[in-house]
Amino acid sequence: MKEPIFLNDAVLQNGVYILSPLNPHFEMTYLQTREKEGWLFSNTTVKNLPAVEKGKPNWKMWRMRNNSSTRLCNYLKKKNEPLNILEIGSGNGWFSNAMKRACPAANVFGLDINLNELKQAAEVFNGENIFWLYANLYETNLPKKYFDVIVLNASLQYFESLQSLLQRLFEILKEDGEIHLLDSPFYAPHEIAGAKKRSEEYFERINSSAMKSYYYHHSWQEVKTYFPQIFYSPNKYWNKFLTTIDIYQSPFHWLVIKKPTV
Numbered sequence: 001m002k003e004p005i006f007l008n009d010a011v012l013q014n015g016v017y018i019l020s021p022l023n024p025h026f027e028m029t030y031l032q033t034r035e036k037e038g039w040l041f042s043n044t045t046v047k048n049l050p051a052v053e054k055g056k057p058n059w060k061m062w063r064m065r066n067n068s069s070t071r072l073c074n075y076l077k078k079k080n081e082p083l084n085i086l087e088i089g090s091g092n093g094w095f096s097n098a099m100k101r102a103c104p105a106a107n108v109f110g111l112d113i114n115l116n117e118l119k120q121a122a123e124v125f126n127g128e129n130i131f132w133l134y135a136n137l138y139e140t141n142l143p144k145k146y147f148d149v150i151v152l153n154a155s156l157q158y159f160e161s162l163q164s165l166l167q168r169l170f171e172i173l174k175e176d177g178e179i180h181l182l183d184s185p186f187y188a189p190h191e192i193a194g195a196k197k198r199s200e201e202y203f204e205r206i207n208s209s210a211m212k213s214y215y216y217h218h219s220w221q222e223v224k225t226y227f228p229q230i231f232y233s234p235n236k237y238w239n240k241f242l243t244t245i246d247i248y249q250s251p252f253h254w255l256v257i258k259k260p261t262v
Contacts, residue, residue: 004107006143007131015122016115019135019142026214027114033208041092043124049094068182068250069095069153071232073102076149082106083148086172088137089155093121099151100130109147111135138164142172149178156184157215162222170259179257181228183250186220228255 003017010017034040038057041049050066052059076085082105087096090110100108111133112118122132135142150169159165169179187195195217203211232254 002129003131004143006141006146007133013115013134014119015126016118016132016134019133019140020113021136021139022115022134023113023136027116029208029210029214030114031116033203033206033211036206036208043120046092046094046120046124049092050098064250065154065183068232068252068254069098071254072151072153072180072182073098075231076106077102079103080105081148084146085109085149085151086111086147087151087153088112088169089152089158090118090121090132092117093125093132095151095153096121096130097125097127100125100127107131109133111137137168144171145174147172147177148174149180151180151182152184153180154183156181156218160216162218166226166257173259175259175261177259179259180231180254181223181257182232182254183252184218185252186218186223189219189221192217192219223255223257226257226260228257230254231256 007017010019012018031040045052050062050069052062076083076099081103083103084107085096085099085103086109087099088111090096090112091114093110096108096110100106106129108130110118110121110131113134113136115134118132118134150173156162156165166179173179185195199215199217200212203209203215230253232250234249234251234253
């Protein structure tokens with residue numbers, strides 16, 4: 001596997017390129033929370049994600065994520081190009097691997113600040129031209145105008161400022177590149193306070209109060225300033241109908257944001 005030039009000087013640890021100082025507090029808090037929620041898995045289970053046996057923890061949510069991830073992978077497959085694809089918040093790597101299967105000619109990069117899950121990703125999904133990066137997005141010198149596609153799949157809520165995030169992503173995105181946001185909630189401005197309160201009560205209920213400091217809520221008003229294209233809407237009649245007959249659809253939008261032209 002030929003590594004890209006910007007990884008040449010990175011420390012490689014158990015298949016993971018270390019590009020930033022480690023942040024053990026976030027990782028410990030995150031992993032403890034996910035364990036309580038039933039979102040940590042064995043290598044065998046991770047290899048088969050998003051397929052989860054009926055009745056297992058969160059299996060309905062995995063059905064939804066299977067549908068949303070399949071839509072994006074089918075979209076990438078139609079491009080049929082040697083893309084550079086970056087997933088922000090790749091975790092155990094199941095979705096980065098799915099995108100790689102959809103685009104065999106692509107270089108796929110899974111980026112996270114969760115070393116434990118990145119090591120699992122490297123162990124389970126160690127194919128050609130798929131790279132696992134431990135990196136703080138704001139503190140790492142990723143190459144400018146390098147990525148064709150940047151994906152945040154159920155990870156946007158771990159970033160405090162949507163504006164700061166997108167400005168950073170625009171720096172590393174090619175001029176004709178795309179940012180895909182899926183399986184993360186957006187709220188009307190008047191809903192933010194209530195959503196924040198519900199999240200805080202939830203984390204307290206599962207004894208993960210520390211997670212409140214890492215979980216954020218974003219409004220439609222924020223994202224609309226970037227003129228996103230809606231590639232999927234849960235509000236359409238057909239998607240609502242499918243959910244009623246147990247073909248679980250994501251309750252969240254799939255948005256695509258293009259890099260602004262200067």
